[in-house]
Amino acid sequence: MTSVKAALLSFFMLSAIVVCGLGIYAADAANNHNAVDGYGVVSASH
Secondary structure (H helix, E strand, C coil): CCHHHHHHHHHHHHHHHHHHHHHHHHHHHHCCCCCECCCCCECCCC
């Protein structure tokens, strides 16, 4: 695997993780729930 392919793969994998995380956060916020990340940190938006 060339370094360019490795860089692109890493970029797309990190992008997918970020997009999925934002989707879960937005779905929780839209349903009036407190959004909780995997570390137990709750966003206090109220």
